[in-house]
Amino acid sequence: MGVISLRVPEEELARYKDYARIQNQSLSAVIRTTMMERIxxxxxxxxxxxxxxxxxxxxxxxxxxxxxxxELGV
Known part of the structure; x- marks a missing residue:
């Protein structure tokens, strides 16, 4: 599995972690899911x-x- 390093301000990181905790998911899972949904x-x-x-x-x-x-003959 590949690894992505992402630099974010501490305030954003705290929000991301809080959101992951609320969703009962890891931070990685939340980021992957969010990116795929956006794409x-x-x-x-x-x-x-x-x-x-x-x-x-x-x-x-x-x-x-x-x-x-x-056309399908149904």
Whole structure:
């Protein structure tokens, strides 16, 4: 497993530790979870933005529920 060293002011470190204690998790676990959540949120927003751009440009083809079921032969 890799190691990341992070320098933060003592006041911030105290907040991080307090939050980890409240969450009943290690500081490392809280930082990992928070970073992954942030990355996933930004990724999701980028995907939505790309979809909206393509939709506005008329590059997205939409199908009704009935059309999909018919195409699948259901």
């Amino acid at each position: 996933e949120e930004e990724y999701d927003l980028k995907v939505i933005e790309n979809y909206e751009t393509q939709k506005a440009a008329g590059e997205v083809e939409l199908y009704s529920h009935d059309d999909v079921w018919a």
